[in-house]
Amino acid sequence: MQELDGTDARILLALSEDARLSGVELAQRLGLSRNTVQSRLARLESGSLLGSMDRRVLHRALGYPLTAFVSARVDQHRLQEIESALTGITEVVEVHGIAGGADIMIRV
Structure with a gap:
């Protein structure tokens, strides 16, 4: 299993609060660069640590x-x-x- 650092944990926590946040919104909220957030999200997705972000039908x-x-x-x-x-x-x-x-x- 992939190891998480503090930045990964902050990204996952922010997404658990609002899964609809864009990469830009995450970067602004967490004080990170957009490129950092995008690369972290890609790594978390490829490592199966981040599930689907599809909208769910009620x-x-x-x-x-x-x-x-x-x-x-x-x-x-x-x-x-x-x-x-x-x-x-x-x-x-x-x-x-x-x-x-x-x-x-x-x-x-």
């Missing part, structure tokens, strides 16, 4: 007033079949493998 705007999480036990030998079935359900937003009494958590 599902209620699409007519889904709530989000539900469903846990399920599944036969581990049928995971591909289950994945295919869940992919075909438009209301399924994401599926995660989990530990404990259930095997997967489905967000709908």
